Structure formats: C-alpha cells, structure tokens
Amino acid sequence: MSINDRIILDQILEQQHPERAATASASEFFELFVAEQVLKGSDLSFEELEGGLTGSSGDGGIDAIYVLVNGELAHEDIDLTPLKKNVLIEVSVIQAKLSESFGESAIEKLIGSSEDIFNLTKDLRPLQSVYNGSLLAAAETFRMVYKGLAAKFPTLKFNFHYASRGSEVHPNVRRKADLLKERIESLFSNAECTFQFLGAPQLLQLARQEPPKTHELALAENPISSAGEVGYICLVRIRDYDRFIRGEDGRIRRNLFEANVRDYQGATTVNEEIAESLRSKGGEDFWWLNNGVTVVANKATQSGKTLTLEDPQIVNGLQTSTEIFRHFSDKQSEDDDRNVLVRVIVPKRAESRDRVIKATNSQTYIPPASLRATDKIHRDIEEYLKPFGLFYDRRKNFHKNNGRSIEAIIGIPLMAQAVMAVLLQRPDDARARPSSLLKDETDYAKVFSTALPIEVYRVCASIVKRVDAHFRSTTLDARTRNNLRFYAAMRVGALLAGHHTPNATKLAKVDLDAVTDQIVADAVAAVLETYNRLGGGDRVAKGPSLTIELKKELGQLLGGGAN
Secondary structure, three states: OOOOHHHHHHHHHHHHHHHHOOOOOHHHHHHHHHHHHHOHHHOOOHHHHHHOEOOOOOOOOOOEEEEEEOOEEOOOOOOOOOOOOOOEEEEEEEEEOOOOOOOHHHHHHHHHHHHHHOOOOOOOHHHHHOOOHHHHHHHHHHHHHHHHHHHHOOEEEEEEEEEOOOOOOOHHHHHHHHHHHHHHHHHOOOEEEEEEEEOHHHHHHHHHOOOOOEEEEEOOOOOEEOOOOEEEEEEEEHHHHHHHHEOOOOOEOHHHOOOOOOOOOOOOHHHHHHHHHHHOOOOOOHHHOOOOEEEEOOEEEEEOOEEEEEOOEEEEOHHHHHHHHHHHHHOOOOOOOOEEEEEEEEOOOHHHHHHHHHHHOOOOOOOHHHOOOOOHHHHHHHHHHHHHOOEEEOOOOOOOOOOOOOOOEEEHHHHHHHHHHHOOOOHHHHHHOOOOHHHOHHHHHHHOOOOOOOHHHHHHHHHHHHHHHHHOOOOOOHHHHHHHHHHHHHHHHHHHHOOOOOOHHHHHOOOHHHOOHHHHHHHHHHHHHHHHHOOOHHHHHHOOHHHHHHHHHHHHHHOOOOO
C-alpha cells in the first residue's frame, strides 16, 4: 500500500460525507460508501443502498446485507413468478469498520451470525433477542427467495466483504475468512462463496471506477443514417452486441437498461423462441427472426464501422439482449457471424426520448403501469422540484451519478410511497408494498395525477426526507426506522396542515419551514409509542391497526372539522 492511500481515502470520506449524506454519522456514511463501491455494478439507488444497512446493536457483525436475483435487489414483496430458469441469487454481506486494521474477532462474529441466519433448519423467531430486526428481515427475505426458487435450481453465490482503512491482512485473519467460506459451503452444497478484504488501496480503486459514459458499438456493415435528425439503422454481429452489453466483470451492464420499461420476463414463449433461434444455426440470419433493439443516446459519432455512443440507453430489446447475453455466457462462439438489427436514435428533446420509449414498447401489449417514467406528470414533477434543490430520479441513479446527496434525491417509487402515506393516509400500504405500489392502476391514478396541485409532491417528499434525516440521528435500528417512517410522515403532514385528514389543497399550502426537528421528533415519539403498544414488528407496520390508531389520535388532537 502507498503510504498516502489512507490519507487520500480519509480526504474522500471527509469531503463526500457532508455532500452526500450530511445527516449520517461517520460510521454510517462509511458503511454506505463501502456498500456503494462493492455493489457499483448492480447500480443500486441511495434508497436501496441505505435500506440494506443493518449496523446497530445486535447486527451480528453484519453492517449491510443485500439479496439480488439476476442482478435486481430483492424486496420483501418481490414477484418470483416470472423467473423460470438460469436464476442467479447473490447475497452480498458487508462488514465496514473505520479502524486501521482487520481483526479476527470481526470475522468470528460473521461466522456465528452467518451460521444462524443462513442455516435453513434454524427458526429465526428465537433469535429476536440476539439480532436486530433489520438483520432478521434480510434473512427472511433471503429464505423466502431461496425457498421460492428452489424448484428452479438457482445458482447461489455468497460474497462477503470486510472493509477497513487498513492495508495488511494477518495470516490468522485470512484463515478465519477461509473458515467462514467452509461453513457457508457446508450449509449449501451448490453455493459458491467468496471473501474479499477491502483496505484503503482497494476502496480507492473501487471509488475511482466510474461507469463509462461512452460505449463503442462495432458494426457488421456501414449503417443507414438519417438526414436531419441523428439516427442509424445498423446490423451488428450478435457476438459484438454481447460485448457491448457486457461489462469488464462479465456481467450484463444493468445501467444500459434503466430506460427500458419492461424487466426480463424469464422463460416466456417469446423468450424461448429467441433462445431457440440463437441455438439453432439454420439458413436464416438472426435479424430475420427478431425485431431487434432500439438504443437512444445523447450523442452518436460514426467512425468507419464503429459507432461511439454517449450515455446510451437500450429502450427496447431487453428480452433479446438478455437472451443474447445468456447465449454467449453458456457457449462462447467467436465464429458466429449472425447479426441483430439495432436502431440508434439521438433525440434532441426529453419529450422525444419519452415518445420513443412509449412507441417502441407499445408494439406488443404492455400494462400501462409499466410505462410510468415517461408520463407527463413525472416530467412536470421533475421540473417543479428542481428549483427547490430536490432532484426527481425519473431515470434511476441519474442524479446519484452526478454527485447529488441522498437527502436531495427522490425516486419515483419513494414519491409514490410519500404521497400514499401523507396525502392518502395509507402508510401501511406505503410500508407493505414498496416495489408493487406502482403496478396497481387505481392506486397509481390517485398518487400521480395532474388534478393534484403540483406543490403536493414537494410537500410529501420533503416531509419523508425530513423524517429520514431525523432517524439517522437516533439509535433505532434500520428495520424499526423503515417500519415507522411513513407513519411519522403522515402525522407530520396532518399536524402542519391543521387537519386530521388533510386534502390536497391543504397539504399544498403547508409551510415546509415549519417542519422543525422538534415537530418531527415528537411525531416519531408518538408513533413509536403506539407502535410498541400494539406489539411492534413487521406485522403491526404492514397491517391496518397502527393506521387506525394513529388516525384516531389525530382526530382527537386536531378535531374532525370540515376538510
């Protein structure tokens, strides 16, 4: 290690802490920083990264844990039905300490807790007195995912990461890491387990890695280009297209597909036909049998048979892309000269880009719920929030990748939860259905409507952000925070609007300068008292009882006058 590595790392942490997560403690920010570096290839949002932190008393030496299925973060309400075969489950476990060394005791804790939470024969309920709710909830998510996909014979990988500001790793510490890998592999005969020590040099190296903003696409022939508007129709060898969508680590580049409104649908009839056409080398070229791929980019430059694309997004063709990726993952075939049709479009306006996404994804039936980010209401919210220092993530991680802070970014899913909790006063639904809330047409129409005053979105988002900031200054574990946040936001919104069931007009007029630390702290304390009185835990947070009780309390406090 260079003698300067630790100094440079400390400077980066010192600079980024107030810029990206000012309300987090130094240790919490280090955990978030490490998680971001470790999972950079998965392109998780700040909300998702923070949701995986478990660090507090009772964390079993595990500061963060993430379960990913085919590269997507698994939420507690994940829908496993589209996944048919070739499923990859990855469990990333992170221990992040600000110390300047790596210790044996830290790994010993990991061994003990891993044997408890990953041993499927052990009941998690008796462990509630040993581990905090955040860790046990993550364990429950893993067990639900693994058992739910067991019949599909998924590939299972455990990736352990131990990060510190140190450099050298003593042989005794490495032996402990080897012992942990042996224990995990003894629990799952089909599992692969890795253990990585991340000192100052390794963390610096990861931090310096940024997703490339330009990508080169090799063409089979010179493309057909349009006059006026920039656009190309290209034939690309499928092996070259595989290289285009595959990162240096061999994984698919997920950030290329954020604008695609459909997720990979698994072993559907259409995808089986795509896979079969890739396996069978008949007399037809692949592009004869496939509709191809549409890419939008900020800029496209042709040089011979190469297109250099700035910030490309594959807006249609996820199923085709995934099947090509799977085809070349199973069998390398450098002599495969078949082609895929690729359309490259460089829209001059954001509205044009959105119309391309909608048009290219409407040639076959797609539920309207899948075309959310392109709706006009989201562009309106994005433009309205910007002058107030709030950045609406219509395109996932756009603002995170541009250095915005966790307090200033709000994504579409969190906005939906905020409005559901504060305006519609359904914090139980906001808590219980984090990833499926937008799929319900009725709920979506209530949450995102041009009939609502645009100010409502700023008020709801700001209140939730203030509540989250307050929680970072408390000792409550991450699970309890998540269980309470939307209930506390509902209470703050009602108090500031001066009505126990405020309508959109009243909420739109709320003075956000009145959201003081004391009001938020009092709201959290009141919700926590009722939550504990009802028994606490996920059952209470996801059920109707807490909402009913809190509404009753608000009615007594604020009266039941006209709305």
